[in-house]
Amino acid sequence: MPIKVIKRKKNKSDKVNTPTSSAMIAPTATSLYNKLEDNISLFSALFSDCSDVIFRRFQIGKDNPLLAAIIYVDGLVNRQSVDLEIMEPLMYFTRIDQKDTMSNIDIEIIKQLNITVGEIKEDQNVMSIVNAILSGDTAMFIDNFPIALILNSRGWENRGIQEPTTENVIRGPKEGFTETVRFNTALLRRRIKDPKLKIKGFKLGKRTKTDVVIAYMDDIVNKTLLQEVEKRLNTIDTDAIFESGYIEQFIEDSPFSPFPQMQTTERPDKVAGNLLEGRVAILVDGTPMALIAPATFAQLYQSPEDYYERAIFGTAVRLIRLLGLFLATSLPSFYVAVLTYHHEMIPTQLVLALARSRMGVPFPAILEALLMEGVIEILREATTRLPGTIGQTIGIIGTLVIGQAAVAAKLVSPAMIIIVAITAIGAYITPNYSTTYSIRFIRFPLMLAAAFFGVFGIAAMWLFIIIHLAGLESFGIPYLAPVAPLKLSDIKDTIVRLPLWAMKKRPMIPENRNLIRQGSSTVASSRRRTKW
Amino acid sequence: MVNPNLNKDDSISLWQLFAILENSILGTGLLNIAKTVSKVSGQNAWISTLLAGLIIIPFLWCYSSLSRRFPGHTLVDYSTKIVGKLLGNMANISYISFEILIAALVLRIMADFISTWFLPNTPIESLLIITLFLVIYMSQGGIRTIARTSEIILFLVAPFIILLIPPATRIEINNLKPVLQSGYVSIIKGSIPALYAFYGFEVLFIASAFISDTKKIFRTSATCISINVVFYTLVVIAIIGVMGTEILKYINYPTIYYIKSERFPFFERVDLFFAFFWTFNIFMTIGIAFYSAVLGISQLLSLKPKYGRNVGWILAIAVYFIAKTPKNSIEVTTYIQYISYIGIAVAILMPAILAIVATIRHIDVKDGGNV
Numbered sequence A: 001m002p003i004k005v006i007k008r009k010k011n012k013s014d015k016v017n018t019p020t021s022s023a024m025i026a027p028t029a030t031s032l033y034n035k036l037e038d039n040i041s042l043f044s045a046l047f048s049d050c051s052d053v054i055f056r057r058f059q060i061g062k063d064n065p066l067l068a069a070i071i072y073v074d075g076l077v078n079r080q081s082v083d084l085e086i087m088e089p090l091m092y093f094t095r096i097d098q099k100d101t102m103s104n105i106d107i108e109i110i111k112q113l114n115i116t117v118g119e120i121k122e123d124q125n126v127m128s129i130v131n132a133i134l135s136g137d138t139a140m141f142i143d144n145f146p147i148a149l150i151l152n153s154r155g156w157e158n159r160g161i162q163e164p165t166t167e168n169v170i171r172g173p174k175e176g177f178t179e180t181v182r183f184n185t186a187l188l189r190r191r192i193k194d195p196k197l198k199i200k201g202f203k204l205g206k207r208t209k210t211d212v213v214i215a216y217m218d219d220i221v222n223k224t225l226l227q228e229v230e231k232r233l234n235t236i237d238t239d240a241i242f243e244s245g246y247i248e249q250f251i252e253d254s255p256f257s258p259f260p261q262m263q264t265t266e267r268p269d270k271v272a273g274n275l276l277e278g279r280v281a282i283l284v285d286g287t288p289m290a291l292i293a294p295a296t297f298a299q300l301y302q303s304p305e306d307y308y309e310r311a312i313f314g315t316a317v318r319l320i321r322l323l324g325l326f327l328a329t330s331l332p333s334f335y336v337a338v339l340t341y342h343h344e345m346i347p348t349q350l351v352l353a354l355a356r357s358r359m360g361v362p363f364p365a366i367l368e369a370l371l372m373e374g375v376i377e378i379l380r381e382a383t384t385r386l387p388g389t390i391g392q393t394i395g396i397i398g399t400l401v402i403g404q405a406a407v408a409a410k411l412v413s414p415a416m417i418i419i420v421a422i423t424a425i426g427a428y429i430t431p432n433y434s435t436t437y438s439i440r441f442i443r444f445p446l447m448l449a450a451a452f453f454g455v456f457g458i459a460a461m462w463l464f465i466i467i468h469l470a471g472l473e474s475f476g477i478p479y480l481a482p483v484a485p486l487k488l489s490d491i492k493d494t495i496v497r498l499p500l501w502a503m504k505k506r507p508m509i510p511e512n513r514n515l516i517r518q519g520s521s522t523v524a525s526s527r528r529r530t531k532w
Numbered sequence B: 001m002v003n004p005n006l007n008k009d010d011s012i013s014l015w016q017l018f019a020i021l022e023n024s025i026l027g028t029g030l031l032n033i034a035k036t037v038s039k040v041s042g043q044n045a046w047i048s049t050l051l052a053g054l055i056i057i058p059f060l061w062c063y064s065s066l067s068r069r070f071p072g073h074t075l076v077d078y079s080t081k082i083v084g085k086l087l088g089n090m091a092n093i094s095y096i097s098f099e100i101l102i103a104a105l106v107l108r109i110m111a112d113f114i115s116t117w118f119l120p121n122t123p124i125e126s127l128l129i130i131t132l133f134l135v136i137y138m139s140q141g142g143i144r145t146i147a148r149t150s151e152i153i154l155f156l157v158a159p160f161i162i163l164l165i166p167p168a169t170r171i172e173i174n175n176l177k178p179v180l181q182s183g184y185v186s187i188i189k190g191s192i193p194a195l196y197a198f199y200g201f202e203v204l205f206i207a208s209a210f211i212s213d214t215k216k217i218f219r220t221s222a223t224c225i226s227i228n229v230v231f232y233t234l235v236v237i238a239i240i241g242v243m244g245t246e247i248l249k250y251i252n253y254p255t256i257y258y259i260k261s262e263r264f265p266f267f268e269r270v271d272l273f274f275a276f277f278w279t280f281n282i283f284m285t286i287g288i289a290f291y292s293a294v295l296g297i298s299q300l301l302s303l304k305p306k307y308g309r310n311v312g313w314i315l316a317i318a319v320y321f322i323a324k325t326p327k328n329s330i331e332v333t334t335y336i337q338y339i340s341y342i343g344i345a346v347a348i349l350m351p352a353i354l355a356i357v358a359t360i361r362h363i364d365v366k367d368g369g370n371v
Helices: A036-046 A079-093 A107-111 A126-134 A181-191 A223-235 A244-251 A268-275 A311-340 A348-357 A365-385 A388-408 A414-429 A433-471 A523-529 B014-025 B028-069 B075-117 B124-140 B142-164 B166-170 B184-198 B201-210 B214-248 B254-260 B270-300 B311-324 B329-361
Strands: A053-060 A066-073 A120-123 A138-142 A148-151 A197-204 A210-217 A263-265 A280-284 A290-293
Touching: A036 A053, A036 A066, A036 A126, A036 A138, A053 A079, A066 A079, A066 A126, A079 A138, A120 A126, A126 A138, A126 A148, A181 A197, A181 A210, A181 A268, A181 A280, A197 A223, A210 A223, A210 A268, A223 A244, A223 A280, A244 A263, A244 A280, A244 A290, A263 A268, A268 A280, A268 A290, A311 A365, A311 A414, A311 A433, A348 A414, A365 A388, A365 A414, A365 A433, A388 A414, A414 A433, A433 B124, A433 B142, A433 B270, B014 B142, B014 B201, B014 B214, B014 B270, B028 B075, B028 B184, B028 B201, B028 B214, B028 B254, B028 B270, B028 B329, B075 B124, B075 B201, B075 B270, B075 B311, B075 B329, B124 B142, B124 B270, B124 B311, B142 B166, B142 B201, B142 B214, B142 B254, B142 B270, B166 B214, B184 B214, B184 B329, B201 B214, B201 B270, B201 B329, B214 B254, B254 B270, B270 B311
Parallel strands: none
Antiparallel strands: A053 A066, A066 A138, A120 A148, A138 A148, A197 A210, A210 A280, A263 A290, A280 A290
């Protein structure tokens, strides 16, 4: 059918655009034209030089065909779905009655066309159609209708669900989030089969138009918290959101604090557990890392595995993590302080052993410590960047050279090597990767303080950290809760981890509206009363 | 009802009040109480200590009565309402000066203590300055930060009190005998230096403004003081029992020596660990006194909160120079005696007078005009 350019005076109140000539088709138009060809030229102007955008014209029905076209982005759509579910039924099986001429087919008939696609929306706004196309939907235009049907045909190559790389557990699910937000929400749904699990969508980033969803339990979450999260998300005004870290930086309370104020995780079970405690999760398309707000300091030392294993060991492991935190941050500074100022603080035998091991080492303790801790940081950073195959090799060579050769050359003392090894490993005892940064880098100021003022310097630095942590808040929740401010009922799941049947109430922090987690007559607690 | 000068989000729980009081009271007092008190009342120092604590408890009721009359208000808010502008401001200024003095002297004692036990070659000026920076940082966080820090420090330091127990097995009863030998007068006189160890409770003038459940302030503070009375009395008994009054005349910080007197396996110098962790408590004493002074001044000059928190920078300079005034630790001891006497007026008599006048004149928050 030839292009008919209808010459009609443009009516401003009319939503339908009617160009007087094809030259007037500007990419700035906001609503669709009546004629198919006008629409096609409009979109080809918008997608000029975009070789991945496919325009396909075809006819609907055989006898009395309607002109139609689909636009989609190659690679973002499921080809099979477009071919077999959109075009084939329309071209072969759609019958349009003889009496239905162009003039009297209305939109309802169009919507009932043979399209075997699950999700169909109609849209008139050019920009939102563009967004839909770029998100992997297929837009279908039909001649004489100033409307587009948005057909969900999304399907692209993606990494399958794999074991999380940063938060490994021995016992527990091995599923991790992937880069596709829909899969991630599905992973949540599979764990919480409750319509109260709400998954609210946002689009953030002016250019990336990233899909961001917030997930929460409608009847548990504190509404003020939810509103606060939404409010902060809506204030984000940026070009691009590539990772949940972008969002974290825009909405966190204290950007210059070294401590993460939101949990990041790629474990769906962790997110689900947190949702049931009344927190809000933020999932971002394009990254497997989900954010959980609000976070408390204690949470950064909890792993889902604590709950899967027996309660005693859950508690024991948490205490070990606390010890690891202490050693990783303060051991080198105590080493420096003791060797520089306070030989008398440690037993004589130990002092002698240390002195013997330091014999011939040319550096003062602080330089030795800074050197070694600096080298270990360099090594660690380098091994993360190195390609997998040589990473291992370099790692071994690096450690051997530093461990053996440096001691043999009397550059550092063997005691220092032990301390460096403990701190390097101890920093990774936290199940939350972002926290390792805080731990790793806190020890440098601590070491310097120890070098200048001995244990007083360490005390002052610790006080500084404690005061800082006490002042921190994450979405209105004190960071050190439930220890400070003390909530005795929440201690059951902080430093210790009581058996699950003993945790009948949800934690008070964050405040939630549905305190009772489980009844009093669970199997476990009734079994406790049974006399064997 | 809501005080415009205080942030209405700032409220603390009774447990946090307890933590603040405990942190404010525990500090340098513990280190020297046996020496200062036994100087006056000899082996009966523990009776003086007990007496000093018991004297304080009824006066806590005056604080509680004032805060029930003026919920959400600090001393600076209600003093002028009760006794008029002139006398009220005199009360405010004397309270603020008292807190500044406490902060400065405790700071000085802490610096002396650190330099004696840990850093003999470090000039105390640098210790003073570092501590002051920390104190300013804490005071800027407001009452919530202070309350939470107090809780953490309490949990952190409380376990180390266990270290006071093992040496107590070597108490010689003879060192404590004869009871009441020094006479009633000297025992009562001895309770005045003992009061120094209890000062810190006057923070109630400020802290009780952040409590919503004003009825329980007395219970909480009395519990806190009672624990300290028992604790101090036991410490004094233990120290005098182990070391005797003669040695105490020649040593400073007898509590540390007392811990040192016991040999622990492997960790030979447990006293240093105790001293290390006790510095956290001393710091909190300074910090809370400093914050009270900062808040008092900013309320006195009715500064907005955003300016008021910066009062600390100027105040820190004053505190620094006061802390530098005593030439040596002997002079510090004389200053402490003055503090003990000033404290009787400011921390004990002043709340009593204010509470009595308020009761007689039936003044409470409703009559307070714009308060």
